[in-house]
Amino acid sequence: MGAATQQWYLKKQAMADKHFITDYCTIEKGRIKRNGQEVFAASDTSFADFAKQAYKHAETEYSKFFKMDNLSKLSFLAADLLLKGQPLDGSNNTALLFANISSSLDTDVKFNDSISDKDNYFPSPAVFVYTLPNICMGEISIRYKLYTENSFFIFEAFNPEFFANYAAILLDTSRADKVLCGWVEFFKDDYKAFMYLVSKESGTDNTIENIQLLYNS
């Protein structure tokens, strides 16, 4: 970066509104933590059992949860923790910014299995509809009546720099009042969700270092 560009960048950074992480959660290895505190655990069980138990523990009345694929269930459980109690009248201007490594591969493999035998060829429409990663954001948007920006990206690894910058752009350009950032990775029962809300309210500074720190916590 040249000196002039660097000066412009620093000036722009100084002028921009600050953004804060107001709430975050992680789901992995049968444990759910919100803002660092464990809120649910069910170890030594499959994701299917864990998700069912976690859903019942959350006391969220939404029977469509059981129809979702694993990636959507994981995403829904995390988002539900952070969005519960927010208005459901369509006024919630929270954008969704999600990413992972495996896209929807877990469900893609299942769907492929259902069409690989020509003598037993019965592709499931209910599985097929989840063979895109961004469907999980659709499920959350339907549940929370979010008519907002949403994007799903695929990376080789967790990318805090991307999350920090993209969320800042959404907030600075008034595309959203809040951004729900989500790293939602699922493949073959190996899973991790890390989700957090960013806004101009007070909280932890939305910096790359802090995002990485919370992801690792």
Place this chain on the structure above:
Amino acid sequence: MEALKQELKEKIINVLNLEDIAVEDVNDNDALFGDGLGLDSIDALELIVMLDKDYGIKLADPKEGKAIFQSIETMAKYISENRTK
């Protein structure tokens, strides 16, 4: 026919992941879509696949499903008259 109705209730709950509904909750004449079990369009496609896979019935026109999938009663009647396995 009663055995087929019972089988259909179990299959529908299982295939469509209706975790919060028990077999006893489903009456033979309850609407499967809309205000009844609340099934949606993807569920309808899944039921068409189930007819093919489990009873050897291929629906040439998916629109036929509207009459067939009205209730457990109508499904059982159609299956018993058209099944090939």
